[in-house]
Amino acid sequence: DAMVIQNPRYQVTQFGKPVTLSCSQTLNHNVMYWYQQKSSQAPKLLFHYYDKDFNNEADTPDNFQSRRPNTSFCFLDIRSPGLGDAAMYLCATSTSSGVNTQYFGPGTRLTVL
């Protein structure tokens, strides 16, 4: 089945220690998104890639970076995690044609000690 995969499902890191979360997709979608979600609040968009073009949200902290080496993979790098960065991180994909229906991965739960 075509899907969005996130690894790991659970990640524990230490305060200030860089961490990378990964997302891969078999849907061949050209748009990929990263969201942060806290305590079943609505997901908050951090940034997205439209093909190779990176689009950052204005209020996304510089501490959050992203890489997309190819169509299938996208990474979220947190350079110096703080306690406030503990959250669920969701990856989503969509195609740029037609209605923007986003398909989400299962998420990575990040704990910062």
Place this chain on the structure above:
Amino acid sequence: GNSVTQMEGPVTLSEEAFLTINCTYTATGYPSLFWYVQYPGEGLQLLLKATKADDKGSNKGFEATYRKETTSFHLEKGSVQVSDSAVYFCALSEGYSSASKIIFGSGTRLSIRP
């Protein structure tokens, strides 16, 4: 700007009860509307969608009708099950532009008692 307002939770129902979760939106133009469901510890799953006025989205016994005149997209199910316990997000997408943003409501937590 565009926004989505949905009824606050938590909503607690008994099994086999009728469910309505209200959702209204504010938008310029003609958005597409969605319901996403999030089970505990999981990501969001697309439950159903509607792309134009009077469209009805349906899936797994859930339905929602795109009502332009009342700017609403209420989620309904005739007989809920314990397995429907989850958080439900109403959302809109601003038209057909590529990579357009999805605007989410605040989510409604649904708990079903056996």
